[in-house]
Amino acid sequence: MEQNAHFEGLSGQVIHDEIxxxxxxxxxxxxxxxxxxxVDVEGNQAVDFLLYATADDAERFSAQDTIASQSNIFLRxxxxxxxxxxxxxxxxxxxxxxxxxxxxxxxSCESNSLRYGHHTKSQHACVxxxxxxxxxxxxxxxxxxxxxxxxxxxxxxxxxxxxxxxxISAPGLTVDLRAEMDVTVVVSNCPQINNPCNGxxxxxxxxIVAA
Amino acid sequence: xxxxxxxxxxxxxxxxxxxxxxxAMPILPPRADDLPAGVxxxxxxxxxxxxxxxxxxxxxxxxxxxxxxDLHGDACASLLLFNAAMPTERLxxxxxxxxxxxxxxxxxxxxxxxxxxxxxxIEQDEAATHDAFxxxxxxxxNRNRYGNGSNSGAYPNARDRLLLGAAKHGLGRRDVHPCINxxxxxxxxxxxxxxxxxxPFAPGRSLVLRAEMDLILVIANCPHVLDPRxxxxxxxxxxxxxxxxxxxxxxxxxxxxERLRAFLNTEDLYR
Numbered sequence: 001m002e003q004n005a006h007f008e009g010l011s012g013q014v015i016h017d018e019i020x021x022x023x024x025x026x027x028x029x030x031x032x033x034x035x036x037x038x039v040d041v042e043g044n045q046a047v048d049f050l051l052y053a054t055a056d057d058a059e060r061f062s063a064q065d066t067i068a069s070q071s072n073i074f075l076r077x078x079x080x081x082x083x084x085x086x087x088x089x090x091x092x093x094x095x096x097x098x099x100x101x102x103x104x105x106x107x108s109c110e111s112n113s114l115r116y117g118h119h120t121k122s123q124h125a126c127v128x129x130x131x132x133x134x135x136x137x138x139x140x141x142x143x144x145x146x147x148x149x150x151x152x153x154x155x156x157x158x159x160x161x162x163x164x165x166x167x168i169s170a171p172g173l174t175v176d177l178r179a180e181m182d183v184t185v186v187v188s189n190c191p192q193i194n195n196p197c198n199g200x201x202x203x204x205x206x207x208i209v210a211a
Numbered sequence: 212x213x214x215x216x217x218x219x220x221x222x223x224x225x226x227x228x229x230x231x232x233x234x235a236m237p238i239l240p241p242r243a244d245d246l247p248a249g250v251x252x253x254x255x256x257x258x259x260x261x262x263x264x265x266x267x268x269x270x271x272x273x274x275x276x277x278x279x280x281d282l283h284g285d286a287c288a289s290l291l292l293f294n295a296a297m298p299t300e301r302l303x304x305x306x307x308x309x310x311x312x313x314x315x316x317x318x319x320x321x322x323x324x325x326x327x328x329x330x331x332x333i334e335q336d337e338a339a340t341h342d343a344f345x346x347x348x349x350x351x352x353n354r355n356r357y358g359n360g361s362n363s364g365a366y367p368n369a370r371d372r373l374l375l376g377a378a379k380h381g382l383g384r385r386d387v388h389p390c391i392n393x394x395x396x397x398x399x400x401x402x403x404x405x406x407x408x409x410x411p412f413a414p415g416r417s418l419v420l421r422a423e424m425d426l427i428l429v430i431a432n433c434p435h436v437l438d439p440r441x442x443x444x445x446x447x448x449x450x451x452x453x454x455x456x457x458x459x460x461x462x463x464x465x466x467x468x469e470r471l472r473a474f475l476n477t478e479d480l481y482r
Contacts, residue, residue: 058384064304064346067405068436073344074403084370084387086351099403103314103344105305110327114310114472127325141299142385144325156399160315162308 005172006039006206009094016209022202023191025129027137029054030179030209035093037176038150039206044167046152046190046197047205048106048126050145051081051089054182057139059083063102063146073156074099075148081177084145088180095175097168101149103156104164106130107192116194129188137184149190150175152197164195235262235446243450250452257451261288261432263444264367268376268429270295273481274456276334277420277428281394283445285411287435288393289347289369291377292322292330293427298382300326304343304389310469314399316341316391319463321470322420328477329470330426332463335419340396340408347373347390348436357442366442372431380427393418394447395435407437411445423457423477 007014012035019041020026030036038047051061062084067073069082076099081090105111108127112120130144151169156162191202215221241258256275260282261267271277279288294300303325308314310323318336321329347369353360360368362375373387394416396408432447434440457464457474464474 062346062389064344064389065349065352068345068352071405071437072403073399073405084349086349103305104309105303108306108325108327110325110476111303111306111310111323113327113476114306114323114469118472141325146303146305146389154309156314156403158401160313160399162314163312164309 006174006208010035010037010176010208010210012210014208015211016207018207020187020189020205020207022189022204023124024189025133026187026189026207027133028185028207028209029182030185031182031211032179034209034211035176035178036090036185037174037208037210039208040151040169040173041171041206042203043171043173044151044169044199045203045205046192047150048130048188048190049148049150050130050186052139052143052184052186053083053089054184057143057184059085059087060143060145061089061148063148067102073103075102081148089183090177090179093176093178096173097151097175100175101152101154102146103162104149104152104154106144106147106188107190112194120194123193124191126188126190126192130186133186149197164197166196167199235260235265246452254453255450256453257449259449261430261447261449263446264433266372266376266429266431267449268379268427269451271422271426271428271451272453273422273425274454275422275451276454277422277449277451278417279393280415280417280448281338281412282414282448284414284416285443285445286432286447287395287444288447289373289390289431289433290393291373291388291390291429293382293386294324294330295425295427298380298386298427300324300328301386301388302330302391304391308343310473311467314343316343319466321463321473322391323473326476327473328480329423329473331420331422332457333418334421334463335417338394338412338416338418340394340412342392342395342397342407342435344397344399344405345392345407345436347431348433352436367433369431369433369436372433373429376429376431392435395438405437407435409435409438411443421454421457423474424480
């Protein structure tokens, strides 16, 4: 792994550095002012991403508030991830990918049964990762809402047709998020193998926190 | 000093208000003179006009139909749906658009739960301007736009209205999930830009939802979060009646493989 390239342009002192294995959940608290870098280590690996206010986790990331506030469905450099109460949670201060998804949501055993057939119901899915991580932290199913999908590409055609298509990320591309409040980050390193969101091959991602 | 110094006078005063008729109110027992052909008056479940800036919540049984009418062309019905038997199951907007490969819910679309089941189908739709992306206004967004967004002020926000409606079914802040806005729409541009379709539209546009599960529904009727006008919203009429569950050959049920599997999963819940 090209260790050094993953730190390029990241200012401050690294206080956390972790590889999230393919298909696994991840939970980490990031304090206001710290920067979280997510590294798409091998390229085109969807990172399903939720945020909770650490001080009051009924306040959480809201894709709809974020879309409305910027009148755009994509996350780009400068996008502010808003909570369900309209407060800034994190800001994308830099990303080497053109845009990230906020409308595709998370795969689940149940939605897989609709999208691909009931033979996929036994496969691992992001909602199960979200549940596992949240259950460890005192949250449950009610706390799972529409999420960000970093490194995932969901275009909307003029007639409204939308879908998860080939990614626009590449090995080593990153997104940097500055915490605007103390946040609890919950991630599913997406295990999906029935659509191109992970290039049909789930891979590890790297999480680096700088302060 | 008022003339209501004793309880008897206060009672007489309160009772004298009975029978007052205003536009935005429930009608009990429900009564509607414009039911579709074939719907018996005895099957009527709900008749209410929801105020501009108001909200309503209700349990509706599987198979029932809910007709919403944008009476004056400027309603915005922000809708939450829950499985009444297990409210942790609720509308999942991302699955609704992703599973159906369609950003724009309209006639024939399903509103899907987070459990791979269909909560409701859009059986008829004269509007076709709906919004699965922008969600509800909140106290902060209304404060920014109108100077105030509180329930107690003149410009209540949709999220806090939904919260009150949900709370009346024992639900709380963790349960106010991403909503769909009916009657106000959006279109998505090639670069991801969101353009709102805010009207005002022709008065009287309607849509009919079919409940595919026993539902808790919560509706807020507040201005769309992207509406740049001074506070603009008009009353919303809700009428519901009992009806049949989707038949095996129902055209909505069988329209696509994804929709058929959503019905199969739902029917499995009621086996």
